[in-house]
Amino acid sequence: MAALWLAMLLTPACCLLPTGPDPNAPIKNLRMDPETKRLTWDLSGNVTRISCTRESRPPVRAVNNSYCFFAWSSPCKATNYTVTVTHPPFSTWILFPEPGDTPGAAAENLSCRVHDVDVLTCAWAAGRAAPRDVQYELYLEDGKTLARHRCARYNTDARGTHVGCRFDDISRVSGYLQAFLFVVTGSSGAARVPCTEIFKPLCEIEKLTPPNITAECNQTHAFMEWKMLSHFNRDFNYELQIQKSAGAAAMETVNVKEHTSFMLPNPGSYTVRIRVREEFNRLLSEWSAPRRFVCDPEEDAHTRSLRTSLLAVLGALLALLLALLVCRRFSLMQRLLPPIPRMKDPIGDDFPHDKLMPWEASREDAEEDCAVAEVQLAKET
Numbered sequence: 001m002a003a004l005w006l007a008m009l010l011t012p013a014c015c016l017l018p019t020g021p022d023p024n025a026p027i028k029n030l031r032m033d034p035e036t037k038r039l040t041w042d043l044s045g046n047v048t049r050i051s052c053t054r055e056s057r058p059p060v061r062a063v064n065n066s067y068c069f070f071a072w073s074s075p076c077k078a079t080n081y082t083v084t085v086t087h088p089p090f091s092t093w094i095l096f097p098e099p100g101d102t103p104g105a106a107a108e109n110l111s112c113r114v115h116d117v118d119v120l121t122c123a124w125a126a127g128r129a130a131p132r133d134v135q136y137e138l139y140l141e142d143g144k145t146l147a148r149h150r151c152a153r154y155n156t157d158a159r160g161t162h163v164g165c166r167f168d169d170i171s172r173v174s175g176y177l178q179a180f181l182f183v184v185t186g187s188s189g190a191a192r193v194p195c196t197e198i199f200k201p202l203c204e205i206e207k208l209t210p211p212n213i214t215a216e217c218n219q220t221h222a223f224m225e226w227k228m229l230s231h232f233n234r235d236f237n238y239e240l241q242i243q244k245s246a247g248a249a250a251m252e253t254v255n256v257k258e259h260t261s262f263m264l265p266n267p268g269s270y271t272v273r274i275r276v277r278e279e280f281n282r283l284l285s286e287w288s289a290p291r292r293f294v295c296d297p298e299e300d301a302h303t304r305s306l307r308t309s310l311l312a313v314l315g316a317l318l319a320l321l322l323a324l325l326v327c328r329r330f331s332l333m334q335r336l337l338p339p340i341p342r343m344k345d346p347i348g349d350d351f352p353h354d355k356l357m358p359w360e361a362s363r364e365d366a367e368e369d370c371a372v373a374e375v376q377l378a379k380e381t
């Protein structure tokens with residue numbers, strides 16, 4: 001019994017070994033086409049049920065017995081693809097891509113970012129074990145259509161090696177919800193340079209750009225509005241930081257969900273900045289540059305005119321006060337130094353030279369004051 005089990009186990013085992021080209025093998029020349037992602041072979045003889053396996057994933061059925069399609073096959077990481085035929089029992093495998101002999105020559109630390117709404121930038125470093133003549137090239141492969149987009153604008157280091165790439169208008173090659181395989185291939189006269197890849201949906205690698213705020217405002221309200229620009233993300237929340245300049249201490253933070261406007265009551269003159277958050281991909285933009293809005297400059301003019309008129313009124317009041325003071329002083333003086341001619345009134349017509357009379361009287365008694373002279377005059381009459 002054990003011998004039978006052993007025989008059963010050993011029989012297929014013999015065929016798994018990729019020995020030299022077996023002239024009777026039903027499947028020959030197994031290969032991977034990296035552009036179409038098809039694992040294909042040359043078929044000979046009458047075979048049934050061909051299936052393919054990548055690494056240890058579940059097997060997939062071959063199309064028309066002629067190829068297997070692997071959408072997410074890596075162009076850079078050596079992967080084991082196995083093909084199995086049910087009848088006659090047969091199996092073979094390949095590694096694709098072939099493992100490189102200088103793994104340290106591949107580009108390192110590849111990272112890509114969408115920023116400033118339209119721009120895609122990738123950067124990498126030359127591999128530490130890369131030969132001196134190494135050159136790198138980048139392409140994007142559309143995850144759905146498999147279309148490839150080669151880089152047109154490279155950044156180079158001091159040696160002229162490409163270490164970055166920029167797509168100025170990424171929305172021309174990609175729409176919403178698109179994902180790309182970013183691949184940096186390497187070439188050198190001295191060694192076979194492996195490639196480096198990352199797979200990312202663009203929505204995940206976007207550095208959000210905070211929107212521009214515009215405002216319409218008057219004494220009572222400031223209506224702020226903004227337009228969020230992004231080709232790859234849609235659901236945003238906003239954070240506004242508002243500083244009313246009067247007082248300058250209190251900073252007000254407002255969260256605006258989904259809307260792209262905000263009404264601020266009693267705005268006066270204020271400064272505002274905004275940042276945007278995307279919850280699903282956990283993206284957060286920088287703060288925008290602060291913008292200052294002077295709401296209701298008429299009120300400022302109004303207060304200014306009010307101030308000047310107040311000053312005018314104050315001036316007038318001061319003038320009045322001064323005038324009053326002068327008048328009072330004048331009347332006091334009048335009271336202290338009463339006009340002498342009036343005092344001689346009771347003396348009446350008896351004197352032919354009114355004005356001279358008191359002085360003549362006083363001359364009679366120079367030591368006495370005016371009042372006494374008066375009395376004396378009255379007595380004399």
Ligand SMILES: *[C@@H]1O[C@H](CO)[C@@H](O)[C@H](O)[C@H]1NC(C)=O
Pocket residue numbers: 046047048087
């Ligand atoms: C291939 O094999 C199947 C059974 O395995 C058989 O029915 C069929 O006739 C064969 N065809 C040829 C062309 O030999």
Ligand SMILES: *[C@@H]1O[C@H](CO)[C@@H](O)[C@H](O)[C@H]1NC(C)=O
Pocket residue numbers: 063064
């Ligand atoms: C299968 O193969 C036949 C003959 O080679 C061909 O006519 C047919 O189009 C193929 N079908 C597919 C889905 O490739």
Ligand SMILES: *[C@@H]1O[C@H](CO)[C@@H](O)[C@H](O)[C@H]1NC(C)=O
Pocket residue numbers: 016053080081082093095
């Ligand atoms: C590839 O996978 C097959 C089994 O599917 C295994 O027999 C073979 O050893 C593997 N090759 C490598 C290089 O790992």
Ligand SMILES: *[C@@H]1O[C@H](CO)[C@@H](O)[C@H](O)[C@H]1NC(C)=O
Pocket residue numbers: 108109125126127128
């Ligand atoms: C890649 O990044 C790691 C971690 O930041 C760093 O240690 C390494 O030196 C970088 N590689 C190159 C070639 O710059």
Ligand SMILES: *[C@@H]1O[C@H](CO)[C@@H](O)[C@H](O)[C@H]1NC(C)=O
Pocket residue numbers: 209211212
């Ligand atoms: C925002 O507005 C400023 C000037 O008003 C302009 O220079 C800038 O390009 C605008 N930015 C965006 C993203 O619209």
Ligand SMILES: *[C@@H]1O[C@H](CO)[C@@H](O)[C@H](O)[C@H]1NC(C)=O
Pocket residue numbers: 217218219220221223
């Ligand atoms: C100020 O603007 C708001 C909204 O735009 C409006 O409802 C309100 O009537 C305006 N107030 C004045 C005093 O103009």
